[in-house]
Amino acid sequence: MNLLAVDTATSKLSAALRTEQGEWYFEAGAGPRHSELVMDSVDLLTQKAGLTPADLSAVLCMGGPGSFTGLRIGFSLAKGLALSLDIPFFPVPTLDCMAHPFSMWPGLVVPVIDAKKNAFFCALYQDGGRLTPFMDAEAPAIARTIADALSGETPPVLLAGADAEMLRRRLENDCPRELPPGILRVSPLYAGARALLELAPQDIVKNRGIFDNESVARFAGPEYIRKSDAELQFRTLKRKNDG
DSSP states (O other): OOEEEEEOSSSEEEEEEEETTEEEEEEEEOTTOHHHHHHHHHHHHHHHHTOOGGGOOEEEEEOSSSOHHHHHHHHHHHHHHHHHHTOOEEEEOHHHHHHGGGTTOSSOEEEEEEEETTEEEEOOEETTEEOSOOEEEOHHHHHHHHHHHHTTOOOOEEEESTTHHHHHHHHHHHOTTTSOTTOEEEEOOOOTHHHHHHHHHHHHHTTOSBOSHHHHHHOOOOOOSSOOHHHHHHHHHHHHHHO
């Protein structure tokens, strides 16, 4: 199978292509320029692999949480290619992808995305499995969740991703009594589209992908967790008007 994976969930853009002949990878600090660069990255990878888009077997993208705009761009690309080429696409949860490289870590793994407004998107993982629902929470709530999961034990807790150091500082400064001292470790590693390729074959085997054009067109979209600012403002205005 020729699998294309695209990650636009954070400020880092990555794309990966796996074929029987090998694997190709592209990564850039795209910031707000995902929409400008993402199709160029796909063209670059297919050219390097000697393929055309018509040769693709499936398209993979981050399913959320993450940047509202970035997730929409990734989903739009994946759905557009799936519909035009009549191939399946597979959204995979962003935090699952972030935790995947640390499946052998001997303690808890907490992938972290800065959610702004003093909060973080995260979840707790252990031995490759997710222990909690996806969270949109501030540092004290995250600290309490970690403390509950530890149940008195003190294995090292790994905070993973580009925003992991930010959460570590918040946990140690804002709620130092919640967690044992020295228990937190940080890895900035973010596997991006490579992790999508690693996780997607499991979905293919389990037939969890979106396979036909009608299903692709109906699929709701990414899991944002939090309402967008526009939605919140609309609700506030509606309440005022209704009142």
